[in-house]
Amino acid sequence: MARPDKAAAVAELSERFRSSTAGVLTEYRGLTVAQLKELRRALGEHATYTVVKNTLTAIAAKEAGVDAFDGQLSGPTAIAFVTGDPVEAAKGLRDFARANPQLVIKAGYLEGRTLDAAAITSLADLESREVLLAKLAGAMKASLTNAAYLFAAPLSQAARAVDALRVKRETETPAGQPEAAPEQAEQAGAETTEG
Structure with missing residues (x-):
C-alpha cells in the first residue's frame, strides 16, 4: 500500500469507522445509480452510504478496531455509516431491501458490537429513539x-x-x-x- 491515494482512502475509512456509532455492510450488485441515490435518501440524515473497496476497507476496519466485517468483504460492497439513530438507518435499509431484493445486508456493528443480518432487521423493528x-x-x-x-x-x-x-x-x-x-x-x- 505504497500509493498515497490508497493510504488516504484507508485513513478516511478508518476515521469513518471511529466516528460512527454503527455501520452496516451491504452488497449492492444489480442496483442502478438511481436506486443507490434512493437508498441514500432512505437512510435518513444521520447516515451515509459509501461504496468501498474491499481490500482497503479490511485494512481500515482493522486499524479502527472493527472486526464485524471479517470474512464478509467480497463482491460489490458498500457501507452505511451511521452517526445518529441506528434504528432509522436500519429501517431505511430493511425497507429498501424489501422493495429491491438486489440489496443484500451482510453484517454490521453497533457501538462496538457485531451484528448479523437478522440482528439488523430486528433493530429496524424497534421504534426510533425520539419515539x-x-x-x-x-x-x-x-x-x-x-x-x-x-x-x-x-x-x-x-x-x-x-x-x-x-x-x-x-x-x-x-x-x-x-x-x-x-x-x-x-x-x-x-x-x-x-x-
Whole structure:
C-alpha cells in the first residue's frame, strides 16, 4: 500500500469507522445509480452510504478496531455509516431491501458490537429513539401526576380538617369574649376540679 491515494482512502475509512456509532455492510450488485441515490435518501440524515473497496476497507476496519466485517468483504460492497439513530438507518435499509431484493445486508456493528443480518432487521423493528424518549416522557409525566395527586389528597384532607377545627372553635367562643390563653384554660380547669 505504497500509493498515497490508497493510504488516504484507508485513513478516511478508518476515521469513518471511529466516528460512527454503527455501520452496516451491504452488497449492492444489480442496483442502478438511481436506486443507490434512493437508498441514500432512505437512510435518513444521520447516515451515509459509501461504496468501498474491499481490500482497503479490511485494512481500515482493522486499524479502527472493527472486526464485524471479517470474512464478509467480497463482491460489490458498500457501507452505511451511521452517526445518529441506528434504528432509522436500519429501517431505511430493511425497507429498501424489501422493495429491491438486489440489496443484500451482510453484517454490521453497533457501538462496538457485531451484528448479523437478522440482528439488523430486528433493530429496524424497534421504534426510533425520539419515539421511545417521547413515550418515556409521557410515562414519567403520568407517574408524576399520579404521585402529585396521591400526595396532595392527604394534604388537602388535613387542610380541610384544620379549617373545620378553626371554624368550630370560632363558633364555640362567645362573641365579644377573647379566647382564653392555653395557660388560663388549664388554671380554670384546675380551679373547677378543686372547688
